[in-house]
Amino acid sequence: MLKNKTKNREKIVVATILFMILFLGLIARLVYFMVFQSQYYSKKAEDLHVRERYIKAKRGKILDRNGVVLADNVTVCNISVIHNQIQEREKVIDVLCKELNLSREYVEKRVDKVTSIEKIKSNVSKEIGDKIRGYNLAGIKVDEDYKRYYPYGELASKVLGFAGGDNQGIIGLEVIYEEELQGEKGVILTYTDARGIELEERGEKRIEPVDGSNLVTSLDYNIQQYATQLAKVAMEKKEADRVSIIVMNPQNGEVYCMVDVPEFDLNHPFDMGSEYSDLNQMWRNGCINDTYEPGSTFKIITTAAALEENVVSLEQRFYCPGYIMVGDRRIRCHKYGGHGSVSFVEGMQGSCNPTFISLGLTLGVDRYYDYFSKFGLLEKTGVDLPGEAGTIMHKKENIGPVELATVAFGQSFQITPIQMATTVSSLVNGGQRITPHIGLRILDKDGNNIKKYTYDKGETLVSSNTSETLQYLLEQVVDGGTGSNGYVEGYRVGGKTATSQTLPRNSGKYIASYVGFAPADNPQVLALAVVHNPKGVYYGGQVAAPIIRQLFENILPYLDRM
Amino acid sequence: MGRNTGKIRSFNLKRKNEYFFDYSLLLVVLFLLGFGLVMIYSASFYDASTSKSFNNDAAYFLKKQAFASMLGIIAMIVVTFIPYHFWEKFAVLGYLGSAVLIALVLTPLGIEANGARRWLNLGISVQPAEIAKLAMILFLASMICKMGKAIRTPKGFWLVAGVPLPICIMVWKITDNLSSAIIIFGIAFLMLFVASPEYKKFFVIGGGVIAFAAAVVIGLTMMDTSKLQEMGFRSARILAWLSPEDYAAGKAFQTLQSLYAIGSGGLFGKGIGQSMQKLGYLPEVQNDMIFALICEELGIFGGICVIMLFVLLIWRCMIIASNATDLFGALLVVGVLGHIAIQVILNIAVVTNTIPNTGISLPFISYGGSSVVFLLAEIGLVLSVGRGIRIKERV
Numbered sequence: 020m021l022k023n024k025t026k027n028r029e030k031i032v033v034a035t036i037l038f039m040i041l042f043l044g045l046i047a048r049l050v051y052f053m054v055f056q057s058q059y060y061s062k063k064a065e066d067l068h069v070r071e072r073y074i075k076a077k078r079g080k081i082l083d084r085n086g087v088v089l090a091d092n093v094t095v096c097n098i099s100v101i102h103n104q105i106q107e108r109e110k111v112i113d114v115l116c117k118e119l120n121l122s123r124e125y126v127e128k129r130v131d132k133v134t135s136i137e138k139i140k141s142n143v144s145k146e147i148g149d150k151i152r153g154y155n156l157a158g159i160k161v162d163e164d165y166k167r168y169y170p171y172g173e174l175a176s177k178v179l180g181f182a183g184g185d186n187q188g189i190i191g192l193e194v195i196y197e198e199e200l201q202g203e204k205g206v207i208l209t210y211t212d213a214r215g216i217e218l219e220e221r222g223e224k225r226i227e228p229v230d231g232s233n234l235v236t237s238l239d240y241n242i243q244q245y246a247t248q249l250a251k252v253a254m255e256k257k258e259a260d261r262v263s264i265i266v267m268n269p270q271n272g273e274v275y276c277m278v279d280v281p282e283f284d285l286n287h288p289f290d291m292g293s294e295y296s297d298l299n300q301m302w303r304n305g306c307i308n309d310t311y312e313p314g315s316t317f318k319i320i321t322t323a324a325a326l327e328e329n330v331v332s333l334e335q336r337f338y339c340p341g342y343i344m345v346g347d348r349r350i351r352c353h354k355y356g357g358h359g360s361v362s363f364v365e366g367m368q369g370s371c372n373p374t375f376i377s378l379g380l381t382l383g384v385d386r387y388y389d390y391f392s393k394f395g396l397l398e399k400t401g402v403d404l405p406g407e408a409g410t411i412m413h414k415k416e417n418i419g420p421v422e423l424a425t426v427a428f429g430q431s432f433q434i435t436p437i438q439m440a441t442t443v444s445s446l447v448n449g450g451q452r453i454t455p456h457i458g459l460r461i462l463d464k465d466g467n468n469i470k471k472y473t474y475d476k477g478e479t480l481v482s483s484n485t486s487e488t489l490q491y492l493l494e495q496v497v498d499g500g501t502g503s504n505g506y507v508e509g510y511r512v513g514g515k516t517a518t519s520q521t522l523p524r525n526s527g528k529y530i531a532s533y534v535g536f537a538p539a540d541n542p543q544v545l546a547l548a549v550v551h552n553p554k555g556v557y558y559g560g561q562v563a564a565p566i567i568r569q570l571f572e573n574i575l576p577y578l579d580r581m
Numbered sequence: 582m583g584r585n586t587g588k589i590r591s592f593n594l595k596r597k598n599e600y601f602f603d604y605s606l607l608l609v610v611l612f613l614l615g616f617g618l619v620m621i622y623s624a625s626f627y628d629a630s631t632s633k634s635f636n637n638d639a640a641y642f643l644k645k646q647a648f649a650s651m652l653g654i655i656a657m658i659v660v661t662f663i664p665y666h667f668w669e670k671f672a673v674l675g676y677l678g679s680a681v682l683i684a685l686v687l688t689p690l691g692i693e694a695n696g697a698r699r700w701l702n703l704g705i706s707v708q709p710a711e712i713a714k715l716a717m718i719l720f721l722a723s724m725i726c727k728m729g730k731a732i733r734t735p736k737g738f739w740l741v742a743g744v745p746l747p748i749c750i751m752v753w754k755i756t757d758n759l760s761s762a763i764i765i766f767g768i769a770f771l772m773l774f775v776a777s778p779e780y781k782k783f784f785v786i787g788g789g790v791i792a793f794a795a796a797v798v799i800g801l802t803m804m805d806t807s808k809l810q811e812m813g814f815r816s817a818r819i820l821a822w823l824s825p826e827d828y829a830a831g832k833a834f835q836t837l838q839s840l841y842a843i844g845s846g847g848l849f850g851k852g853i854g855q856s857m858q859k860l861g862y863l864p865e866v867q868n869d870m871i872f873a874l875i876c877e878e879l880g881i882f883g884g885i886c887v888i889m890l891f892v893l894l895i896w897r898c899m900i901i902a903s904n905a906t907d908l909f910g911a912l913l914v915v916g917v918l919g920h921i922a923i924q925v926i927l928n929i930a931v932v933t934n935t936i937p938n939t940g941i942s943l944p945f946i947s948y949g950g951s952s953v954v955f956l957l958a959e960i961g962l963v964l965s966v967g968r969g970i971r972i973k974e975r976v
């Protein structure tokens with residue numbers, strides 16, 4: 020038998036010491052990971068294990084100028100089942116069928132589905148949710164949630180817009196003021212295993228949501244309500260396709276109301292009904308998203324330019340034989356047989372086309388186009404609503420005498436109704452460009468002002484003399500001209516009518532419109548009504564002016580009190 | 582009472598004077614075994630209780646391992662009380678037998694699990710590589726003793742170095758288990774080191790291996806990526822080892838999950854049973870990756886305690902080997918010492934991403950029946966060698 024020699028013992032010790040050194044190295048490695056790198060890896064591991072579930076924030080309210088709530092929130096419930104917590108299957112199915120009005124098949128299929136959580140129905144009213152919770156059945160989960168609610172349904176639908184299922188604004192003010200209204204989501208952090216199954220016994224962390232701020236608008240609930248009624252009546256009576264009404268303060272650009280009937284129900288924004296083929300069509304706000312040929316109301320703009328350039332005086336005479344020759348083209352006046360010899364004031368009262376064509380031609384393409392541009396007609400108004408359409412206008416180099424003549428009385432180009440109302444406001448308010456707007460202030464949930472939106476008056480468009488002359492002329496139109504249907508007893512009102520044939524010219528379709536303002540010598544309110552495709556009598560003076568007259572009869576006394 | 586205890590003590594003292602029995606070694610092994618069962622249960626209960634393939638039985642892995650441990654303890658007791666020279670007769674048989682068993686993996690008796698064919702169905706499933714480790718220790722100890730002084734000649738040296746190679750290559754190629762092949766070769770190398778009086782050769786060979794490995798790694802890092810993709814599996818492992826976060830979804834997935842577990846343990850860990858990484862995030866958590874779980878649940882404190890237990894175990898083996906009455910006994914113990922030390926070091930090096938990822942289990946703690954049975958049998962051998970040591974009379 021071989022002896023275990025001293026040399027062998029020495030080597031055993033050497034080998035063991037080598038192993039010990041390696042163990043020391045590994046301990047050093049552990050210290051590196053578990054002491055110095057611990058935070059880094061803990062964070063990474065935490066990110067891997069934690070699932071984030073978001074809690075909706077309450078969306079801010081939208082208020083009218085007097086504090087009437089136009090967009091609110093209601094508490095709703097989402098009902099779901101957790102398959103492996105269900106104890107009394109039959110009872111669970113019975114209760115869900117009964118309370119939620121669902122078919123037995125539908126409920127059974129969901130109750131028997133082996134998933135961690137299965138949604139049965141969302142946006143259930145709180146009463147029903149509380150009732151189901153009252154049964155105290157294991158496996159049924161009732162989560163509370165907020166849903167946008169519009170107390171007045173259709174009112175100002177295209178202006179307010181609506182919010183979608185994830186509380187995000189989809190159209191209208193809800194989009195533009197999204198950041199202020201939406202608030203901040205809260206988070207529930209829960210631990211899950213690698214398959215994503217939540218581990219309830221490990222608890223959860225909550226970060227509470229921050230509610231959105233409230234938006235105060237310039238809209239006036241009463242004016243909006245009344246204008247909507249008038250528009251509806253007009254649309255029905257005249258079997259029109261659409262009626263738009265804008266009422267604004269011509270001094271500062273605050274929009275009191277914006278109507279575009281037919282409106283839609285904000286609480287059911289995805290129900291199209293039969294008359295639309297496309298939701299975007301239903302949601303379109305004709306006041307800002309669509310353009311039209313303004314027609315004779317645009318003579319206000321031609322007049323302003325001519326007055327500013329001193330190429331016309333009120334007493335100047337014009338002769339209208341019923342047409343005017345521009346180059347080799349014969350452009351007719353709307354009055355068959357013509358107005359004969361008229362002063363400029365009479366031409367305005369009678370809305371005589373040859374009179375204004377003469378003004379346009381006298382100004383010439385350069386000067387006319389400069390004013391068109393200076394008045395802001397080539398740009399958007401900057402209203403705080405999404406999707407404002409731009410002006411459709413000839414390129415300057417393509418404008419010949421005929422084009423100039425048609426533009427001078429409001430044809431062959433298109434602008435939006437809001438652009439029309441804004442430009443007229445800016446010309447009659449003393450001559451300064453304003454920005455139409457609806458959002459005024461942001462309030463926190465206690466009603467404190469957080470933010471104020473200010474729109475300074477823009478550049479001066481015309482002198483105050485020109486503006487006063489325009490006020491006078493337009494008051495004459497109402498007092499003894501085509502706008503006489505806009506006359507309001509006891510108030511000084513200025514206004515202008517328009518009747519334009521839509522393209523193609525032989526379609527027999529017209530747009531009747533009227534813009535009015537009061538008081539004529541110091542305008543505080545301006546209203547524009549546009550009626551699309553009225554049947555029967557289609558003149559602006561007959562169709563649109565009475566709408567604004569009725570509106571003014573009601574709101575002028577009301578505004579006096581404000 | 583007092584008198585009786587006195588009697589028993591004097592009796593014990595008398596026995597102790599005659600025999601040596603290493604209780605501290607036994608205690609360390611039993612503690613590791615019990616601790617291992619607790620950690621296997623902690624590692625596996627969630628997965629086992631939520632998976633139909635384990636009958637939703639939370640204790641599925643615990644029960645299997647406890648059964649294997651019982652078998653192992655019986656084997657250990659039996660081996661302890663058999664004089665170790667008895668086994669010398671089986672040295673050649675063991676060597677050839679393990680070669681045959683490895684070859685049998687290729688026959689229908691072989692069992693495939695987790696994508697590798699490494700087990701044999703002999704009534705219970707057995708991993709031949711584990712048998713081969715024990716057989717190699719026995720065969721080399723016996724061979725070196727028979728060679729006598731011939732080991733000092735170059736021929737003898739290379740013969741001992743060459744004998745393990747066929748088995749190593751079989752383990753590597755047939756059962757696709759490079760790590761076991763490396764361990765077997767490591768054990769043989771250590772035994773040769775102890776038996777040979779030389780130092781120089783070993784340091785030259787050891788230095789050569791390290792230099793070669795370094796050259797391979799440096800070569801790989803300098804190569805451009807398009808070429809690397811053409812090369813296989815092992816080079817990808819090396820790259821994943823060098824920058825695990827770049828291969829997080831692929832080769833380095835397990836390593837990175839292991840580092841998350843270890844790093845998030847911190848000083849005192851999340852508490853036993855509280856690991857998050859075992860919830861399906863860390864693959865093989867009850868097996869090769871159990872040390873990462875220990876670190877996550879018990880912190881650096883627990884991790885170092887486990888390392889210290891292995892250090893103590895190796896230390897006891899060293900004492901027994903140094904005091905063994907003959908070279909055969911000493912070499913047997915050195916082989917077992919090498920087996921345990923190499924496997925522990927490689928396992929912890931893998932979970933801490935100190936070396937490229939390769940499947941090595943942690944002795945006595947990782948889940949695995951064959952491993953624990955043969956390891957306990959090896960401890961039996963060590964205890965048996967220990968019993969041969971005579972303690973000098975104190976008087």
